[in-house]
Amino acid sequence: MSDLTIDSVATTILDVPLVRPHKFATTSMTAQPLLLVEVRTRGGVVGFGEGVVPGGPWWGGESVETMQAIVEKYISPVLLGRRVDDITGIMRDIERVVAHARFAKASVDVALHDAWARSLGVPVHTLLGGAFRTSVDVTWALGAASAEEIIDEAQQKLDAKLNFSFKLKMGALDPGEDTDRVVRIARALEGKAGVRVDINARWDRLTALKFLPRLAQGGVEMIEQPTPADQFEVLAELNALLPVPVMADESVQTPHDALEIVQRRAADIIAIKTTKCGGLKKSAEIAAIAKAAGIACHGATSIEGPIGTAASIHFACSEPAIDFGSELFGPLLFDDELLQTPLRYENGQVHLPEGPGLGVELNMDAVKTWTRN
Known part of the structure; x- marks a missing residue:
């Protein structure tokens, strides 16, 4: 050694x-x-x-x-x-x-x-206990674009068999207009793909009470972080009200946050970003709390590049608590490839890279090209 x-x-x-x-x-x-x-x-x-x-x-x-x-x-x-x-x-x-x-x-x-x-x-997943699977489902995030743009982009992903579930960003538009836009998309994709939404903690309680039931009735299968991160009691109220799962993201950044969610029954799913949680070790602590409480976990993204994404794939493939898929699509949004061999995406999944460490090697020419002067 x-x-x-x-x-x-x-x-x-x-x-x-x-x-x-x-x-x-x-x-x-x-x-x-x-x-x-x-x-x-x-x-x-x-x-x-x-x-x-x-x-x-x-x-x-x-x-x-x-x-x-x-x-x-x-x-x-x-x-x-x-x-x-x-x-x-x-x-x-x-x-x-x-x-x-x-x-x-x-x-x-x-x-x-x-x-x-x-x-x-050895690969990183060995340090985490070993991989029990070699791939994980990937949901594609479609941003806050118009209904026409989103339906077209989603259909392209479906045709290429790259993704079979989609998450829409909300919170930037008037809540009524935003809700109508999303319901239109959900109905257009009904029977083809699952549609989820992320409101990024931008609605207040009354707005959420008014519009979230309409989203659920309109075909949205999961609602992520509708209200501010520190309002655990509001999230719990909404989770009890809605017939579809609520996912906590901004509300869970530490193991203590996860415990709060569990004790208040404030969410059915916890979004685990290895970035926001402070790394692989802290992510495992949060996953353990969720798993003990029977709460699902989602391998979420901060739009990482290939290094951060590879780390999250190793975590997701070695952690059974990640049982609600992932959004580890970050490198697919990049207009240049930063790796010598790209991560493998196919059939709605991203595959665990092989080899020692993270199993990826940076393309240093690309790194040099995009280095900030």
């Missing part, structure tokens, strides 16, 4: 263009900024992690710029001179110098797992 001592930590910001604009409730993006975190050992092994948020700091308060500053100034000194297999101790010590900043911590957690697994010559 090579020397596992961490010799250096480096960061790089990329701005990767998207194949089309991706619209959220409050913003839209045409390129996705990524923070690559590189951990190198004295034995010459390199592990990569990825810091990424969905569309900027509006979601959780972090950005690639804040993540880079935190990793370089505060987290790197904790890593240097430590062994990459000391992940538990390292992440515990990081908590002592950096509060919150879970997206930044996730990038380091994944880089450590990648480097350790590569040092051992």
Whole structure:
């Protein structure tokens, strides 16, 4: 085994263009900024992690710029001179110098797992207990575009057998117009594909009480985070009211949040983003709480690049609690391929990459092309 001592930590910001604009409730993006975190050992092994948020700091308060500053100034000194297999101790010590900043911590957690697994010559999922499956279902997110655009894009995905369920972004339009738009889409896709919605915590209680039943009656099969993240009691009220599952996303960023959801019966599904949760280890803690309570888990996305997506695939394929599919489609939105061999998407699923570490190798020419000057 090579020397596992961490010799250096480096960061790089990329701005990767998207194949089309991706619209959220409050913003839209045409390129996705990524923070690559590189951990190198004295034995010459390199592990990569990825810091990424969905569309900027509006979601959780972090950005690639804040993540880079935190990793370089505060987290790197904790890593240097430590062994990459000391992940538990390292992440515990990081908590002592950096509060919150879970997206930044996730990038380091994944880089450590990648480097350790590569040092051992095994895939990351081995460190997580081993893969019990080799692929996971992928739902395609269609943004907040018009009904015509969305129906056309969904039909293209169905024809290519790439996806069989779709999630629509809501919250950017007048709630009545937005509801009519989504119901129209759900009816157009009825019998062909499942339709879900994500309101990104943008509706208040009264708006949700008025329009969510109409969505459920109109054919929407799942409703994600309709109201503000900290209003657990409102989410519980809506979950009890609606005949379709409610998924908590913004409301669950820590194991304690997951416990709150369980105790209040505030959701039927928890969206686990390895990024928002602070990495693979914290994601496993949240999954354990949900599994013990009989609550389903969904492998959610922050529109990660291939490094973050590969990490989430390893997690989803080694964690039985992820039993409500995934949205690990991020690299398909990118207008350039960052890997030497792309991740494999087919028949509505993404497949577990093979090989040591995350099982992927960056195309350094593409990385150089999109590195921020």
